[in-house]
Amino acid sequence: MAHLTAALNDLRERGTYFRLRVLDDEQGPVCTYDGRQVINLASNNYLGLCNHPKLREAAIAATRQYGVGSGAVRTIAGTMRIHMELEEKIAAFKNVEACVVFQSGFTANAGTVSSILGKGDFILSDELNHASIIDGARLSGAKIKVFRHKDVAHAEELLREIENEPGRKLIITDGVFSMDGDIGPVDKLAELAERYGAIMMVDDAHASGVLGRNGRGSVDHFDVHGKVDVQVGTLSKAIGALGGYVCGSRDLIDYLYHRARPFLFSTSHPPSVAATCIAAFDILESEPERIERLWSNTRYFQEQLKQAGFDVGGVSTPASETPITPIILGDGRQTMAFSRALFEAGVMATGIAFPTVPEGKARIRCILTSEHTLPQLDQALETIHSVAKQTGVL
Ligand SMILES: *Cc1c(COP(=O)(O)O)cnc(C)c1O
Secondary structure (H helix, E strand, C coil): HHHHHHHHHHHHHHHCCCCCCCCCCCCCCCECCCEEEEEECCCCCCCHHHHHHHHHHHHHHHHHHHCCCCCCCCCCCCCCCHHHHHHHHHHHCHHHHHHHHEEEEEHHHHHHHHCCCCCCEEEEEEEECHHHHHEEEEHHCCCCEEEECCCCCHHHHHHHHHCCCCEEEEEEEHHHHHHHHCCCCHHHHHHHHHHCEEEEECCCCCCCCCCCCCCCCHHHHHCCCEEEEEEECCCCCCCCCCCEEEECCCCHHHHHHHHHHHHHHCEEECCCHHHHHHHHHHHHHHHHHHHHHHHHHHHHHHHHHHHHCCCCCCCCCCCCCCCCEEEEEEEEEHHHHHHHHHHHHHEEEEEEECCCCCCCCCEEEEEECCCCCHHHHHHHHHHHHHHHHHCCCC
């Protein structure tokens, strides 16, 4: 196992080795990591649902009523009434025929892409798509064609090259890109898919609960209902619990029941998780003010950063259009050091370097939530500013 030690030493030399930060209390706008209280700009708890009282109650009630585990995979004996209820709820919310829930967004993507395509087929994938899409694409055995980030003309060029090949074609994009916070051109890609007879798929992990009416996602944001064949979302980010889902036609979902390997070979959610998610979709409908607060916090924070002279994307890199807010520093080592200095000063914001983002595009990633108060945001901005001055970043 010496190669593992060598690889770790290499990371240490590059300054990108990290230790896990351990949360001592709950996932909130201000919380305690490694014994230090910080303003938390690192979580995906967009709407504060990780600790919403109604979701807690739903989880506890389901545990009392149904126990802590489902006891089997869905296809053997582990499909509980509450799993079906959640899927019906999501399908109605997304205005599609059917929905299947997976253990995570990762397995939803990997399990779906790898099962709906095979050898001889083609996958056209944005270069910044999530790792779970890339893994699913590799597992499928299909040929992978990568188009430049958000470049619809390049996607079309690649499609034209394979126009006369007999294999099926799948176009796939993230709805919201997790590192830059920009929105994928779902409408234009869907139009392209229609013209070339390709399947259209979108991964709405960061768009679920954030974009569209009541957080219905990118398809609703662009008003392209019925034009995206496969919509993946996550239950682990804005929804506050854990899981992933696929929405589409009844046949797509039935097919995934029979062929998606994580669905067939890995145990279903505990009933408490399903109950939590059902309660979360109720909150999306009944408390839209959470989404409004999320967006007003986002606009405020990004405007203040720009005015202070930070590079928050744009020009050579995409500018954020969502609560994901990159502060681009460029150098990996400097970025990781900046993130550590911020933490010491009371702000938790993740440093992200190569290979997660391209070389020279290292950044601090801040994520806003509906639960941050203005004084908390002002304090975070002031800290970011003063640490940047101290460390020569500004
Ligand atoms: C987080 C994320 C996933 C994975 O979702 P989990 O539910 O955390 O497994 C998939 N795709 C994208 C774009 C993501 O950001």
